[in-house]
Amino acid sequence: MTIHIDTSLPIGVFDSGVGGLTVLKAIRETLPNENLVYLGDTARLPYGTKSPASIERYAIQATTKLREYNIKMLVVACNTASAVAIVALQQHMAPIPVIGVVDPGAEAAVAAGAGDSYLVLATEATVRLGAYSRAIKMRDLGAEVREQSCEMLVSLAEEGWTSGHIADSIVRQYLAEAEDNTFKADSIILGCTHFPLLRDTISSIAGDVVVVDSATTTAAVVRETLMSHGGLIVSKQPGMLKLLATDGIQRFARVGGQFLGQPLTVENIQLVDL
Amino acid sequence: MTIHIDTSLPIGVFDSGVGGLTVLKAIRETLPNENLVYLGDTARLPYGTKSPASIERYAIQATTKLREYNIKMLVVACNTASAVAIVALQQHMAPIPVIGVVDPGAEAAVAAGAGDSYLVLATEATVRLGAYSRAIKMRDLGAEVREQSCEMLVSLAEEGWTSGHIADSIVRQYLAEAEDNTFKADSIILGCTHFPLLRDTISSIAGDVVVVDSATTTAAVVRETLMSHGGLIVSKQPGMLKLLATDGIQRFARVGGQFLGQPLTVENIQLVDL
Secondary structure: OOOOOOOOOOEEEEEOOOOOHHHHHHHHHHOOOOOEEEEEOOOOOOOOOOOHHHHHHHHHHHHHHHHOOOOOEEEEOOHHHHHHHHHHHHHHHOOOOEEOOHHHHHHHHHHHOOOOEEEEEEOHHHHHHOHHHHHHHHHOOOOEEEEEEOHHHHHHHHHOOOOOHHHHHHHHHHHHHHOEOOEOOOEEEEEOOOHHHHHHHHHHHHOOOEEEEOHHHHHHHHHHHHHHOOOOOOOOOOOOEEEEEOOOHHHHHHHHHHHHOOOOOHHHEEEOOO | OOOOOOOOOOEEEEEOOOOOHHHHHHHHHHOOOOOEEEEEOOOOOOOOOOOHHHHHHHHHHHHHHHHOOOOOEEEEOOHHHHHHHHHHHHHHHOOOOEEOOHHHHHHHHHHHOOOOEEEEEEOHHHHHHOHHHHHHHHHOOOOEEEEEEOHHHHHHHHHOOOOOHHHHHHHHHHHHHHOEOOEOOOEEEEEOOOHHHHHHHHHHHHOOOEEEEOHHHHHHHHHHHHHHOOOOOOOOOOOOEEEEEOOOHHHHHHHHHHHHOOOOOHHHEEEOOO
16 A cells, blocks of 8 residues: 655644754754644643653643644654653554654664763653663663653753853752762763753763764654655745644743744744643 | 531642642641641642643632532642632632632731842742732832742752752842842742742841741631631541642652651552542
8 A cells, every 4th residue: 555645744743842842943954844833732841740641641632633734744852752652652643653752862872882881861751761771772782771860950941041050060960860980971861852952061061971862863763754655845945834832832932942943932833722 | 697617627728739738737737636638730730830821720620629528718829829810719619718828928028027128939920920019019018029930949849959059059040130239138938839948048048038938827827717717627636638639649759748848658649630
């Protein structure tokens, strides 16, 4: 059976809030002609401290809304939802291909080849489920992986305090909790879409360590998947971008602009109810 | 018309999460024989960054659940819900008396008599609505009030980092943002139920300033209201305590224990669906 995809259909990108805009930004850079529709479930954020059952339920509701936009592919641009609910989302959205950020993040870390000691910085829920540990060990059999939950880094990124002595102290504290005499990271995986905003701070505190995130590799996986499905857009026009949020579009505009790397106003964002 | 209240009925206490346990603790200390049922809407926390419409909707749903427990009174132990939705909740719950924490907090600040310059530390949503400014100016006509949103203090309290150089730096940063050549606080109002955990840090950084919170005055208002309605419990037995949460009872037990000042286990907490 051949499935004919209308290649002008948008790619859906889903996150619990604004953090996934770092992934959206990477997808736009890799695939500037694709149409994109982004849904941030700001009414229920953060997912990182919620139970797996709630996270899965919220993710299903949010992606059901995205399906109304006739998306040709779904990117789960939220580490927590990827770690908890990727299989449920793949079943729910079939036959639309669904890509999470955990596997691309693990792929990026292993491909960097810095060594076998991996430190994953993530939310409580992501750490609890150990999805990054599994994904890395599938790709590097000798891997030693530690996962550190870092809820304060989420607040730092949202407050815009991404550098300076407060950010330095908080990053230093989490690294001290994660590392000891028996474990020193060769690479650090930014296992939450908020953390790329803190990349420079984390790099400078961690010293001689490779710091990777999922955004670029996720964008590459999106490209490969669309190519293998014959779904890359033909148009050479700049793609359109639609931003949806379930609550607080003023805050989405203000905080989201930092993540997207361009100013946003409330006129750019549409409020939707799930 | 005389309404006969069964005085053994519980007092309902509602919060978006675990922070309201600081208020619950004060009520238990003031009224140790009262039966209490506490609902933390952990599935939708935090309220402090959400829109007024969502906060009101969530608060109505949560307090509707509490009404099933035949409460004789409702305490809204959440500054954000008090600031946004107290009138809607009073209408919704009538004739059950409903008490918020904003008015008692303002009362406590004015009664402290430290001077006319008040600094309110609170969440984004509470600050946006200016409920504390109004409540203070109703009681002190010459008051000058500044409200400072302090989202990082919420994370600090939840992470348990309530003292040390990171907490010091963050508190110092917020005070620097709030104060300038034209404004120096005489008193600081802890306008979020998470912040009493940071009281010592805030006091030591702020120096010669009176620091007040709503918990003790709210408990006093609960007592007065019950007395005037003839609703104080007759029993001299220690009151019973029921804890309900809408998500993540493991996390509720771990973080909530810090707020309640006594260890909690998951057996103490019941999961409810709204």
